[in-house]
Amino acid sequence: MAILDRYLHPQMTPQRIIPMVLWPITIMMIFHRSVILGVNGDRTDDFKPVYQAALQFLNRQPVYGENLDTVDPHYLYPPSGTLLMAPMATIDPERARWLFIAVSVLALVGSAYLLARLFGYSARSWVVPVVLFFxxxxxxxxxTLVFTNFNSFVLLGMLAFMVLMMSRHDLWAGVPIGLVLAVKPIIAPLLLLPLLNRQWRILVTAIGIPLVLTAIAWPLSVDPMSFIDRTMPYLGEARDYYNSSIAGNGAYFGVADWLVVLLRIAFVLMAIFALWFLYRYYRRSDELLWLTTSSGVLMVTTFLVGALGQGYYSMLLFPLLMTVLLPGSTMRNWPAWLGVYGCMTFDSFYSVRWEAFGRQLEFNKVTWGWSLLMIAVFCSLLFRYLDMRRDGVTGLDDDAPSTTPEQAPEPTPTDAPDDGGGSQETVATVEK
Known part of the structure; x- marks a missing residue:
């Protein structure tokens, strides 16, 4: 019977079972989200104003003359972004939109690969299908696919920037983030990270590329000053629709101005403490955890405290979520993941029986999700600091050598990522 058992009960490791289960499901989800939901579209169409602006740019017509008082999606990219978007207006709008969705899917798949590589997993590991499924x-x-906007390319640029920054290809690291900033400057706060890490050369290309593209686009645009006179003031306003920031949420629900200001100040202070603690205690010993957690703190704070925070910006938090695989992660607690559910769930809370209650949940889920996630990260770090103070170990040897990708020790077998037979080399091996 023992001889037959290996035929009747063939053994498979979890590293083989997980991809076998998730790959077919994930491929069908990608097909559904892109070919079905994406092509179907919705009442919100972020692609239409971008295509129209690109077409007007090519035809030497004004780009920034639309009525900003309506609740329809508006064209808000700077002239440098218009220049980069212009080629897609050379084909008809329907096929241009389909192509944009297809390339967005490729960008998301590329983002999943870069995220896995950033954390030391190969393309063949079980992590890639898990990340794509999530x-x-x-x-x-x-x-992002249904409304057909630029966010997937923002995520790809952000992760390429992190991978290249960790591998010390500084000038190249500035290229992807520079291209993103030329179109959508939402990740501009991340430039603080190379500044803190003394990787100055990243800023050369990160800032230089948008400046060069702007210099090219400016004389080609009919109304570039309208972006400064009309669009930029609008970007600084906290509108009361499709806005999950504290100011936008407060404007919609009629929250007192003093409370909105107090909440914004509170989250800024939480971010300052978190960034200080991460810089002081993690940058040298665990650069990957410092980089990914700090990026999440900067992004959540931007969404909450800025003038505009939309739910689909949450994809820029994927590197923070991935830190749950690392010792010392601030994501190893249930309140953080309750917050992730709030800002990333596809569930709708509209209720026929409890209409007002369901509406409140639906309109607040992203705001409280971001808020709870930020509070969980802050409290996790604060409690560590208080424990260190209690035990008198808050001092740090500032003269200790910095951990570099070449000098860092190999991870122990217990903490090393299991690739299921794939490569375990990390882009920048860090001390676990």
Whole structure:
């Protein structure tokens, strides 16, 4: 019977079972979100104003003359972004939109690969299908494809920037983030990270590329000053629709101005403490954890405290979520993941029986999700600091050598990522 058992009960490791289960499901989810939901579209169409602006740019017509008082999606990219978007207006709008969705899917798949590589997993590991499954199960990815906007390319540029920054290809690291900033400057706060890490050369290309593209686009645009006179003031306003920032949420629900200001100040202070603690205690000993957690703190704070925070921006938090695989992660607690559910769930809370209650949940889920996630990260770090103070170990040897990708020790077998037979080399091996 023992001889037959290996035929009747063939053994498979979890590293083989997980991809076998998730790959077919994930591929069908990608097909559904892109070919079905994406092509179907929705009442919100972020692609239409971008295509129209690109067409007007090519035809030497004004780009920034639309009525900003309506609740329809508006064209808000700077002239440098218009220049980069212009080629897609050379084909008809329907096929241009389909092509944009297809390339967005490729960008998301590329983002999943870069995220896995950033954390030391190969393309053949079980992590890639898990990451892709999580990506396409979220509201942030689904609505990025359905509304057809630029967010997937922002995520790809952000992760390429992190991978190249960790591998010390400084000038190249500035290229992807520079291209993103030329179109959508939402990740501009991340430039603080190379500044803190003394990788100055990243800023050369990160800032230089948008400046060069702007210099090229400016004389080609009919109304570039309208972006400064009309669009930029609008970007600084906290509108009361499709806005999950504290100011936008407060404007919609009629929250007192003093409370909105107090909440914004509170989250800024939480961010300052978190960034200080991460810089002081993690940058040298665990650069990957410092980089990915700090990026999440900067992005959540931007969404909450800025003038505009939309739910599908949450995909920029994927590197923070991935830190749950690392010792010392601030994501190893249930309140953080309750917050992730709030800002990334595809569930709708509209209720026929409890209409007012369901509406409140639906309109607040992203704001409280971001808020709870930020509070969980802050409290996790604060409690560590208080424990260190209690035990008198808050001092740090500032003269200790910095951990570099070449000098860092190999991870122990217990903490090393299991690739299921794939490569375990990390882009920048860090001390676990």
């Amino acid at each position: 990506f396409f199960s979220t509201e942030t990815v689904a609505h």
